[in-house]
Amino acid sequence: MLAAERRQKTIDLIHQDKRVLVADLSKMFDVTEETIRRDLEKLEKEGIVSRTYGGAMLNRHTNEDLPYTTRNTINMDMKRDIALKALMLINDGDTLMVDPSSTSFEFVKTLGNKSNLTLITNSINILHEFANTNLNIISTGGSLRYRSLSLVGPISQETVQKYNVDTVIMSCKGLSLDKGVMDSNEPECVLKQHMIRQADRIILLADHMKFDKIAFVKLVDLARIHYLITDQKPSDPWLELLAKHNVEVIY
The missing domain is CATH 3.40.50.1360 (Rossmann fold)
Structure with missing residues (x-):
């Protein structure tokens, strides 16, 4: 799975469940936890999530007005x-x-x-x-x-x-x-x-x-x-x- 596709699926999960865990995503996508952390770091920079200990949660402050892209x-x-x-x-x-x-x-x-x-x-x-x-x-x-x-x-x-x-x-x-x-x-x-x-x-x-x-x-x-x-x-x-x-x- 391409990195962009993996991050897209992560975005969908976050909007569905409001939070995700690094360990769960690592198993789901069969990649290392460090890879997942890099994905979440990128999503945080885009304003989609706020990283937490062991995972990330939907960024409630920006969720209502996400960038079009x-x-x-x-x-x-x-x-x-x-x-x-x-x-x-x-x-x-x-x-x-x-x-x-x-x-x-x-x-x-x-x-x-x-x-x-x-x-x-x-x-x-x-x-x-x-x-x-x-x-x-x-x-x-x-x-x-x-x-x-x-x-x-x-x-x-x-x-x-x-x-x-x-x-x-x-x-x-x-x-x-x-x-x-x-x-x-x-x-x-x-x-x-x-x-x-x-x-x-x-x-x-x-x-x-x-x-x-x-x-x-x-x-x-x-x-x-x-x-x-x-x-x-x-x-x-x-x-x-x-x-x-x-x-x-x-x-």
């Missing part, structure tokens, strides 16, 4: 599964606004067979990766937020307010039964709120690990969401609340 490697199977489900809701000729989340990036990858789509986004990654495709892509412009490879600020907000679209595609950092949909940073959250106001329908992409999690900034009430697409069946309390607010759940 890190987020884009976490739970990829879940994200692809959610993206394919979202594709079923998109028609030829649709106009879309798309946020800079890694799940939304996976969604845009699925659009190759659709025609005459217009996509407005503040994602630097989407602008770069899909420049040479049949998508009609409009950049919001704005100030670069390097950590998330996104464009934010007054210019991006003014651009978004010029357009009325069929659908906004977005993700989030946390979902709470009483606090609604939350995100990790205010500049991106404000722009997403502008996107929501310009769209006829809102599709929220959120894997099961986002449920019952609190993030820093309130994004939107659950009642404003039209579709919630996830990778596993939500719990009964969630299904009841979403039904109450007429949110269609796809899992």
Whole structure:
């Protein structure tokens, strides 16, 4: 197993269990404990973990706003599964606004067979990766937020307010039964709120690990969401609340 693949599996385990032990990882990957310690040291420098005696734990101070390059490697199977489900809701000729989340990036990858789509986004990654495709892509412009490879600020907000679209595609950092949909940073959250106001329908992409999690900034009430697409069946309390607010759940 390559070192990068081993670290990726370690990241997935840490997000699942919140902590890992050097001895356990050493046995799992059949490498020395010193190799695992070097892996954890690298992950600590990237802000993903805090090393502890005998292992490491999820860095709670940075978990809600990890760099895009890190987020884009976490739970990829879940994200692809959610993206394919979202594709079923998109028609030829649709106009879309798309946020800079890694799940939304996976969604845009699925659009190759659709025609005459217009996509407005503040994602630097989407602008770069899909420049040479049949998508009609409009950049919001704005100030670069390097950590998330996104464009934010007054210019991006003014651009978004010029357009009325069929659908906004977005993700989030946390979902709470009483606090609604939350995100990790205010500049991106404000722009997403502008996107929501310009769209006829809102599709929220959120894997099961986002449920019952609190993030820093309130994004939107659950009642404003039209579709919630996830990778596993939500719990009964969630299904009841979403039904109450007429949110269609796809899992």
